[in-house]
Amino acid sequence: MKAKNIRNFSIIAHIDHGKSTLADRILEMTGAVEKRDMQAQFLDSMDIERERGITIKSQAVRLHYTAKDGETYTLHLIDTPGHVDFGYEVSRSLAACEGALLVVDAVQGVEAQTLANVYLAIDADLTLIPVINKIDLPAADPEEVKREIEEGIGLDAHEAVMASAKSGIGIQDTLEAVVRLIPPPEGDPEAPLRAMVFDSQYDAYRGVIIQVRVFDGTVTKGDKIFFMSGGTEYEVQEIRVRTPKEVVVDNLSVGEVGILVCGIKTVRDVRVGDTITHARRKAAEALQGFKEIQQMVYSGIFPVESTEYQNLRDAIEKLALNDSSFSWEPETSGALGFGFRCGFLGLLHMEVFQERLEREYDVDLITTAPSVIYRVEKVDGTIMELSNPGDLPVSGDIKIIREPFIRCTIPTPSEYIGPVVKLCTERRGVQKDMKYMSPKRVVLEYEMPLAEIIFDFFDKLKTVTRGYASLDYEFLEFRAGDLVKLDILLHSEVVDALSVIVHRDAAYTKGKALVAKLRKVIPRQQFDVAIQAAVGARIISRETVKALRKDVTAKCYGGDISRKRKLLEKQKAGKRRMKQVGAVDVPQEAFLAVLSTDDD
């Protein structure tokens, strides 16, 4: 295939701005999918992707389109993960393209993920084509949105495509813009092979399948290939492309996108972003942009019933098979028993993972409050990384604790600037920029500790802006902070699963709020339960759940034994949902108490 008739592009958009619907229409128009086989959001194959309207895995499809110029083009549509938790994967998918459609909702305008994705696309040097979607909605204001694109993003919106993917308006215009504006791939077909891995998935029948984009040379079935960063060698057993039905092909050459099956056992053996070359004729240099992924948010995951441990372990292992950005290791908690410490790219990644565990594997979980990763420099000069507050060394051994900082992008209607600024300041944020996209909409940029947004920041942001602000963030660097471990004691014993690392200035307020919240969620027991918050040996707050004095039914309701039994069963079910910590029955919600303490 001639590279000049190839166009590689992806679609970037904020959640719900219509990315998947546009992809569906493009598939229909190019005849890749018959209308009667069309399932809404064809590319999102997981239930959870369809429900939440987000894409977690990348998918690439090959389409054929005969343009108005009479030429037939091969289009590779590379659907990227839709959230910046998966920012690295997004950047690799974008690196496999020469251009991108920037879909913006004609009512909502430019939102946080639009911006974040645009920055990634600009970094990847892509040609961007604005597509203003949902123009047939009554509240649509395409001119205002054009202005936002020009002012807020600095992109020429002059040639923006007007579309309504839902109604099928502007689909052909979009495809024409793709072939006309996006440049064809450049590369040397005679040079040593260089292909980039932009996604890997586990398939129960074929092992790991990897999606690649060829930049130089040709890869052919039977080739011995070499992963330049991984240092491993495999044989190409099969090459396929999705149309979206999978079709076997003999080779992939410059500019082409496809799937390699090479008998790789686990997704951990392949790294997204790695460069593939021939084992016998290696390229001198790998493609740029490879990075080791870094988990940013950690949480303990424990079975409610300790007998469920093995089931939970199996479920985590299965899910991990297909998620190379997730990490896990065994963890034992004095309070919660045997479980796992799990690392995630971000909050959404964590939520999606936990939801899949509960939904697909039917395990009841107790998850501990999420924590970021801390870098601790000890007095003896050694450096340790920890994500579990319980692992923090005694304060005398600590020289500096460093915590991850992020850059937050918050587009908001300008009338809410005040409350947003106040919220960010409370969360130790430092304002870096404030840019008006239009008289009504502004983008705030803050540098903030990641730890401050992983609890309830997003909910709070939505509350103070009546749902109109959005949020995106990217990792910046580790910075030193005056941080301390806040312990919670129940019945005089430290409950490790409730410890949190907080800024020293916030320790007292946080401790008091946490203790007050726990007093509300921990039910009265057969003895007094003291709840204390402590920093080191110093108790900073204390409350008591008074002992239950009386818990006995007065009358046995005559012969109505059924009613009495049902009451007992109800009480029993309530107790079963609690975890015994020492002698104290602690309800599940207590372990997440730290997530929202300031609502009362």
Place this chain on the structure above:
Amino acid sequence: MTAAAMTQPPATWAVYVHFPYCLHRCAYCDFATIAVRDVPREAYLASIVQEFTTRTRDLPAAPIASVFLGGGTPSLWGPRNISDLLEMLHRWGGLLPDAEITLEANPGTLESGDLRAYASAGIRRVSVGIQALDDGRLAALDRIHDAGAARRTLAEIADLLASGRLRSASADLLFGAPGQTMQDLQRDVDAVLGYGLPHLSAYSLTVEAGTPLAGQVARGLRKAPDDDLQSDMLDALPKMTAGHGLHRYEVSNFATEGHQCRHNLTYWTGGRYLALGVGAHGFLPPRQDAAAGVLGHRYGNTRSHAAWSAAVGKGRVCEEIQEDIDAETHVTERLMTGLRLAAGVDLAALRRDVGDQPCEALVLRAERAVRRGRPLELEADWLRLRPEGVRLLDAILTELA
């Protein structure tokens, strides 16, 4: 050992008859009661007879060891109707010579001489709803009688007991209403038992969902009972009654030797009982079409008077609860009622009734609870709560059941 002992019909029957009418509905009451001015005494009896005929069609007759007329206020039914009712029961299975036949009565509804007439009609035990012996507290409880009426009723009962016209008698007291002190309760207990009653039921005032009292508490019109004080009272009651020779044999029930309520003990030890009337609950052997493993059948008649009388008029019943009870469920029931008894759960009887295996699971849980320091005593054939455990019984039950 067979697991089927319980599937056999009982050797003797207990019969409960519910009389739903009251002259007034008390604010704390959540029983199936109807407040009316004119009580349809005869019509209600006719419906009871119809239900009895329907229910006993497939039921093997056996001697009757106890009859309990509860309510409502069955002392509004009239001696003649009650005599007709007892005669009908006697014709069916025969009332045992020492059968316990109890009538619930409310002081405010009794004329002088009424109890004597009921005793003549066949009643052998009365249970009177005294509740308190203080006018202020009686009014607060929304009762229609005053302390004077209560005392007159108690004096009449004392006479009937002394002359042997009644075999036994019990009084109900409600304790722990806001404002009542420990001394108040002691005075009530002393006054009631001073009349020589061999049985006392003392219930802590409970705010039951859906009652007018619950509404008043929710709207702040009334104080909720103080749990801590009720707990202390629950602990103090055995001492208060011991001076009069009465011992706690159930959480809320105290009696001298031989005067424990046989009918209620049937409920509490897994016995079967036939129940008649609006909202009445019965426990019968398994129905003929029951699945394997079913040990008994519980039913609860509808609480709607209209639905009940219409059904029985057509030779049918109208039940809002129907439950087939298997071994595991029954073990829970036995535990639930048996731990309320001072004697405890009779494990030997339970093994006989349901089989060894479902019983062993209970014993294992009990052993674990004992190791955890719960106030329980586990012997080869008995599982019982130590006295100090009474006030936390429900919490302990959730661990055991």
